[in-house]
Amino acid sequence: MRGTDPRSIAGKAPTPERHVALVVVGAGVTGIAAAIEAARAGIEVMLIDEHPIDNDMMAMDAPLCFGQRIDPSVRNRALMLERVVETNPGLASAYEAGVDVQLGTYVWGAFVNGPTVQELPAPMLGLADDRRSWLVGYDRLIVAAGARDVLLGFPGWERAGTLGAGGAAALLVRYRALAARRLVVLGSGALGLQTAALALEHGVEVAGVVEVGARVRGHAATATALAERGVSFYTAHTIHEARGRTGEIESVVLVAVDGTGKPIRGGLKEIACDAVCWAIGLVPSVELLHLVGARLRFVSSLGGWVPEVDARMRTSVPTVFAAGDCAGFHDGRLATPDVAHAQGRWAGLAAAESLGARARSETQHEVPVVSPAPDTGPHAYWQAWLDSLIAAGGWEVNVCQCEEVTRRELVETKPPRYLKWDSPQMNARRLATLLRDGPVNQDQIKRLTRAGMGPCQSRRCREQVGLLLAQAAGTTLDRIPLPTFRPPIRPLPLNVLWPADEPAAMRDTWVSWFGIPTQFSPHWTAGMAVDEPTAHARLILSDE
Amino acid sequence: MMSAMATTRGAAVVIVGGGVTGLSAGWWLARAGVEVLVLDKGIVGWEASGRNGGGATHVYSPFGLEEQRLWPQMDELLGYPTEYQPFRIGVALSETQLALARRWAEIGESRGFRWESLDRRQLKELVPIVGDNAIGGTYLHFGGHANPQRTVQAYAWALQDLGGRIVQHTTATGLTQRGGRVTAVETTRGTFGADVVVIAAGPQTGAFAEMLGAWLPLAPARVEMIATEPIPLMRVGGVAGNGLYGRQTLRGNLVYGGGPHEWINVPDMATPEHANTPLVRNLARRLAELFPGAAHVRVIRAWSGLVENTPDGLPVVERLTRPDNVVIATMSSVGFGLSPAVGRAVCELVQHGRCQFADLGALALARFADTPRDWRERAGWAAAPTAVGAAVGGDG
Numbered sequence: 001m002r003g004t005d006p007r008s009i010a011g012k013a014p015t016p017e018r019h020v021a022l023v024v025v026g027a028g029v030t031g032i033a034a035a036i037e038a039a040r041a042g043i044e045v046m047l048i049d050e051h052p053i054d055n056d057m058m059a060m061d062a063p064l065c066f067g068q069r070i071d072p073s074v075r076n077r078a079l080m081l082e083r084v085v086e087t088n089p090g091l092a093s094a095y096e097a098g099v100d101v102q103l104g105t106y107v108w109g110a111f112v113n114g115p116t117v118q119e120l121p122a123p124m125l126g127l128a129d130d131r132r133s134w135l136v137g138y139d140r141l142i143v144a145a146g147a148r149d150v151l152l153g154f155p156g157w158e159r160a161g162t163l164g165a166g167g168a169a170a171l172l173v174r175y176r177a178l179a180a181r182r183l184v185v186l187g188s189g190a191l192g193l194q195t196a197a198l199a200l201e202h203g204v205e206v207a208g209v210v211e212v213g214a215r216v217r218g219h220a221a222t223a224t225a226l227a228e229r230g231v232s233f234y235t236a237h238t239i240h241e242a243r244g245r246t247g248e249i250e251s252v253v254l255v256a257v258d259g260t261g262k263p264i265r266g267g268l269k270e271i272a273c274d275a276v277c278w279a280i281g282l283v284p285s286v287e288l289l290h291l292v293g294a295r296l297r298f299v300s301s302l303g304g305w306v307p308e309v310d311a312r313m314r315t316s317v318p319t320v321f322a323a324g325d326c327a328g329f330h331d332g333r334l335a336t337p338d339v340a341h342a343q344g345r346w347a348g349l350a351a352a353e354s355l356g357a358r359a360r361s362e363t364q365h366e367v368p369v370v371s372p373a374p375d376t377g378p379h380a381y382w383q384a385w386l387d388s389l390i391a392a393g394g395w396e397v398n399v400c401q402c403e404e405v406t407r408r409e410l411v412e413t414k415p416p417r418y419l420k421w422d423s424p425q426m427n428a429r430r431l432a433t434l435l436r437d438g439p440v441n442q443d444q445i446k447r448l449t450r451a452g453m454g455p456c457q458s459r460r461c462r463e464q465v466g467l468l469l470a471q472a473a474g475t476t477l478d479r480i481p482l483p484t485f486r487p488p489i490r491p492l493p494l495n496v497l498w499p500a501d502e503p504a505a506m507r508d509t510w511v512s513w514f515g516i517p518t519q520f521s522p523h524w525t526a527g528m529a530v531d532e533p534t535a536h537a538r539l540i541l542s543d544e
Numbered sequence: 545m546m547s548a549m550a551t552t553r554g555a556a557v558v559i560v561g562g563g564v565t566g567l568s569a570g571w572w573l574a575r576a577g578v579e580v581l582v583l584d585k586g587i588v589g590w591e592a593s594g595r596n597g598g599g600a601t602h603v604y605s606p607f608g609l610e611e612q613r614l615w616p617q618m619d620e621l622l623g624y625p626t627e628y629q630p631f632r633i634g635v636a637l638s639e640t641q642l643a644l645a646r647r648w649a650e651i652g653e654s655r656g657f658r659w660e661s662l663d664r665r666q667l668k669e670l671v672p673i674v675g676d677n678a679i680g681g682t683y684l685h686f687g688g689h690a691n692p693q694r695t696v697q698a699y700a701w702a703l704q705d706l707g708g709r710i711v712q713h714t715t716a717t718g719l720t721q722r723g724g725r726v727t728a729v730e731t732t733r734g735t736f737g738a739d740v741v742v743i744a745a746g747p748q749t750g751a752f753a754e755m756l757g758a759w760l761p762l763a764p765a766r767v768e769m770i771a772t773e774p775i776p777l778m779r780v781g782g783v784a785g786n787g788l789y790g791r792q793t794l795r796g797n798l799v800y801g802g803g804p805h806e807w808i809n810v811p812d813m814a815t816p817e818h819a820n821t822p823l824v825r826n827l828a829r830r831l832a833e834l835f836p837g838a839a840h841v842r843v844i845r846a847w848s849g850l851v852e853n854t855p856d857g858l859p860v861v862e863r864l865t866r867p868d869n870v871v872i873a874t875m876s877s878v879g880f881g882l883s884p885a886v887g888r889a890v891c892e893l894v895q896h897g898r899c900q901f902a903d904l905g906a907l908a909l910a911r912f913a914d915t916p917r918d919w920r921e922r923a924g925w926a927a928a929p930t931a932v933g934a935a936v937g938g939d940g
């Protein structure tokens with residue numbers, strides 16, 4: 001005898017609006033290569049990319065750090081769509097190959113069955129544009145989500161004008177909408193030099209490239225070429241602070257540092273600029289891979305947390321592939337789009353074959369997987385920068401802009417200031433007392449201090465919070481569990497995220513809590529049930 | 545980092561489960577001068593205890609009056625912030641919702657608490673983001689809400705301040721029995737001797753009861769919540785309705801849950817995933833209906849938690865007779881708000897064998913003596929037949 005619980009999810013799980021054999025997320029070099037390869041093998045492919053990103057999302061530093069230096073022209077969606085297509089010729093090739101290309105579309109969630117979810121009819125992605133959200137089911141998924149920015153805090157970095165290299169590149173190249181005239185670039189590795197060159201190419205003045213180390217890290221020839229175009233290099237320097245009228249960066253003050261990152265007395269230089277761009281590295285975008293349950297491991301030389309993939313770019317989840325920057329990269333990798341392309345083709349082919357398409361022998365010899373490099377990864381370099389910033393700017397600098405949590409408050413695990421809490425017990429607690437109970441956990445400390453809990457969804461602070469905690473706990477980043485990513489991985493308005501197609505069964509049987517009649521019965525009137533009603537409520541749309 | 549070997553000595557009372565019930569019980573015991581040790585398979589309060597709606601308005605419960613008495617004192621008693629805020633506002637979008645809100649208020653009234661009826665104008669003054677779809681509401685001069693995560697940590701720290709111990713990342717795997725008593729708790733990190741054992745292990749409580757030959761029917765389920773970016777603070781944060789529970793946090797986020805649950809099986813003692821489903825979209829819709837003035841506000845995260853329910857949805861809080869040194873405590877999915885009172889009740893069961901401030905007769909295990917083993921299937925509370933392969937992966 002099997003009963004039914006009308007208030008459970010059974011029978012109400014959503015049917016995706018569409019089901020596609022293969023979904024490719026990210027229309028960079030890799031994603032386009034993957035989509036075209038699979039389409040040529042006869043597979044139905046949907047290629048999704050979030051560009052052009054709407055202005056409000058950009059203003060929240062999602063998905064890249066645009067630093068509020070966004071020209072109002074990005075509000076012209078048609079124009080931006082034109083530019084995105086124009087600057088990415090591969091999109092046209094994908095159309096021609098029969099790929100269903102969806103631009104301006106966010107992937108905000110990935111939903112799969114697992115130990116605690118068993119009702120989904122198929123794996124599915126949550127998609128959205130700036131008006132609505134919907135679900136798309138898939139048989140195979142290729143994540144080619146690229147990389148995201150890494151920022152570190154300095155006094156004044158909350159002001160408009162603090163960008164990441166990814167955000168700056170997008171504004172310069174795709175959107176031609178960087179609202180800055182004079183840029184200071186932080187970091188002199190391949191990414192820093194590339195960012196400076198891009199800025200010059202697009203008519204933005206480069207007021208300087210700052211490097212905490214004693215020498216320029218990138219190729220000498222590239223650096224020389226930049227110097228010949230008038231770019232000043234400030235090696236053995238860090239940022240002391242950013243200055244300007246309220247809310248704006250109008251200059252930065254640099255300070256000379258010694259070999260350990262300590263400021264040298266009298267070594268201050270003020271440089272006029274309206275933007276500061278962090279270009280010390282990027283991080284693989286593994287959010288979706290985390291949500292589908294792909295195994296991730298921390299490999300510093302590949303940029304941090306990266307998916308475990310086999311030689312055909314397949315993750316630990318057999319239906320999911322990862323390729324391109326989100327699967328891990330070296331500093332130099334950014335200069336080798338052919339690897340990104342090869343990985344994409346390989347993943348596209350592998351996905352197609354796993355769906356029954358016939359193998360095309362010409363690609364069989366390629367082995368494009370990026371191996372961990374023998375050199376150390378970017379994290380030691382980021383740590384050197386952070387050490388210098390702490391030495392120059394101290395501990396009272398916000399690590400989390402959204403929630404206004406300082407470095408000190410983070411490592412002392414202070415409750416947020418707005419609680420105005422003061423007690424001897426709380427004052428006696430700090431990270432060290434928490435560590436007596438167990439190893440450092442970024443999610444736990446996030447919940448205590450709120451660092452990383454804001455609307456930017458920790459895009460601006462995740463790495464520096466990790467670095468600060470690892471240092472304070474006397475451990476290394478690879479020993480701190482991955483701080484989780486939660487859906488929606490893009491901050492979406494309620495009236496975009498909501499479903500317009502809610503089935504009647506969902507509405508008619510909705511209760512706030514289980515609907516067990518005796519659960520909330522007054523105990524003094526045993527047996528008297530308080531049954532939560534489930535009738536309709538009239539829907540008021542926000543624009544009514 | 546952790547002095548594993550040093551902690552393998554037991555305590556007078558060993559509590560299995562560092563959720564809100566176990567931690568509160570441990571704190572009350574430590575206050576009473578009892579040597580206490582709390583074991584948790586992960587981090588304290590990491591499961592449903594630290595990720596729920598934070599409501600503290602359960603006057604219908606045998607623990608209800610004590611809940612209402614204790615919450616306003618908790619910050620001071622613990623020495624750490626719980627973010628407790630008093631009062632609740634119920635918003636109704638339909639006559640049925642209004643009747644339910646009033647029913648809740650009247651249950652409070654019958655316990656001696658005050659409430660007022662709100663018309664739409666009054667409601668909008670108090671909660672500016674409600675819309676013209678609201679027909680009225682209730683203002684409860686009782687009840688309230690707190691921050692679950694901050695509260696579980698407050699219990700844990702306060703317990704330590706009183707000399708109690710917490711051992712995290714240690715999974716209890718068995719109970720050593722000798723001479724009709726439980727003498728120790730077996731774990732992945734050694735055996736901890738105990739004079740009395742408290743089982744407050746959430747969905748796993750039933751498995752421990754079974755080790756003792758006791759039948760505790762429990763069905764675990766997954767439930768989900770969403771949180772928005774902060775908006776300006778309202779005068780009362782404890783506003784709910786339209787089939788949602790939740791609150792505005794002191795930071796300003798709207799944090800709400802509700803809707804269909806999924807009955808599941810909890811694999812062994814493992815730490816479950818906190819997976820979400822597309823239900824987050826339906827939650828968004830309900831929340832935008834409740835607060836049309838906030839429909840443009842962005843959702844910045846969602847999460848899920850596992851809770852357990854008994855067949856009647858009521859707690860089991862009982863000191864067993866055989867073995868007579870074990871207290872079982874499961875709150876049947878409604879534990880956070882009641883935790884100050886339930887912890888005290890468990891403390892009294894440990895110390896005196898009975899709860900002195902409430903009659904727990906209705907919460908005894910004996911009520912399930914005739915509950916058949918296949919009760920979940922009969923009730924429709926069983927997990928979906930595992931068609932997992934289809935959606936998890938594999939090539940088929």
